[in-house]
Amino acid sequence: MSYKNRLVQSLIALCLALPLAWLSAETYASxxxxxxxxxxxxxxxxxxxxxxxxxxxxxxxxxxxxxxxxxxxxPANIKSLSKTVLSAVVGGAVDRGEVRLDQAITDLMPNRIPDNATPGIERITLANLVSMQAGLERTSGRNYGRWVVSNDWVAYALSRPFVDEPGGRMLYSTGSTHLASVALTETTGRSTLALAREYLGEPLGIRIDPWLRDPQGAYFGGNDMVMSxxxxxxxxxxxxxxxxxxxxxxxxxxxxxxxxxxxxxxxxxxxxxxxxxxxxxxxxxxxxxxxxxxxxxxxxxxxxxxxxxxxxxxxxxxxxxxxxxxxxxxxxxxxxxxxxxx
Missing domain, CATH: 3.40.710.10 (DD-peptidase/beta-lactamase superfamily)
Structure with a gap:
């Protein structure tokens, strides 16, 4: 092979490699x-x-x-940072008039209220769920394992006793944010995944993959989402x-x-x-x-x-x-x- 041909091939190889190098490098225009x-x-x-x-x-x-x-x-598991993303999905539904923060959970998902629900849950609103002020005994911390192995996460969360009034103390509880996810699905007729993609994924141009669902098929509200x-x-x-x-x-x-x-x-x-x-x-x-x-x-x-x-x-x-x-x-x-x- 002549020197000229070798030179041409080297230049072609360099040109092919440049885009890959460019894509892998971060630039800081700041x-x-x-x-x-x-x-x-x-x-x-x-x-x-x-x-x-x-x-x-x-x-x-x-x-x-x-x-x-x-x-x-x-995409990687972002654990309870999912609660921040779920809050944005709730906001998208509120912005569109599909739900209101002051709506009682018994009105948002009447078909999911168990027979053994704790008396008084009709006082819990969607706002109480996303602010972690439902008042029910927590399903996080030492109670988390028993909750997620139950055969109905909604029924389990709603059968917990009240330890405070709705709107009272912040009680960090993934059961509360999961109830918010189920409430969105029951009210809109669309999965939390579909809502997240519509309200956030498409307009932001970001990827939202499916994540864990509860035994009844509702997407986990407040944990195990995957995002890059x-x-x-x-x-x-x-x-x-x-x-x-x-x-x-x-x-x-x-x-x-x-x-x-x-x-x-x-x-x-x-x-x-x-x-x-x-x-x-x-x-x-x-x-x-x-x-x-x-x-x-x-x-x-x-x-x-x-x-x-x-x-x-x-x-x-x-x-x-x-x-x-x-x-x-x-x-x-x-x-x-x-x-x-x-």
């Missing part, structure tokens, strides 16, 4: 300080269970790193921009603001809780975040135009609250101060 970006990555790399971190400032991706695990574009870090970042950015994405109003600004209004406080972290979002303060800024078991976290900090996604190994043993506090420090010590000075 004035976010490189020193802060590197510091955040160094802190993240210290956690052996941390899978990935992504962040955007003023709409520009400033961090996109997968240390291990499925990667940035592969990149799609979670898009979802969080939509909230940061008042429900808008690429000029399209995906959720109403009213719903976003309502979701971020405190209803009560978590007894474990003392952070306030709205509709699917925890509310706290980091580095002097108001921060809204959703979280899932083992270190799946989505942060939105509108005051400094910042959105952050962190995914982690969800398998036990989980370091619990300590690990969450350590993840908070990446946002509080590095990302917020850097964004604040731009």
């Amino acid at each position: 004035d976010f300080p490189e020193s802060a970006r590197q510091q955040a990555l160094n802190m993240a790399a210290e956690f052996p269970r941390l899978h990935s971190i992504m962040a955007a400032h003023d709409g520009d991706v400033i961090i996109a790193e997968a240390f291990r695990g499925p990667g940035l574009d592969t 870090p990149r799609d979670l970042l898009t979802f969080g950015e939509m909230y940061r921009q008042g429900g808008r994405h690429n000029g399209v109003q995906v959720l109403s600004e009213r719903w976003v603001n309502t979701s971020w209004q405190p209803n009560d406080r978590s007894p474990w972290t003392d952070d306030a809780y709205g509709y699917g979002w925890f509310i706290t303060e980091l580095a002097g800024e108001r921060v809204y975040y959703g979280r899932g078991f083992g270190g799946q976290v989505l942060y939105v900090v509108p005051s400094v135009e910042l959105t952050v996604v962190i995914t982690s190994d969800p398998n036990p043993p989980s370091p619990g609250g300590r690990y969450l506090r350590e993840l908070h420090q990446i946002v509080a010590q590095v990302l917020i101060p850097a964004a604040h000075h731009l």
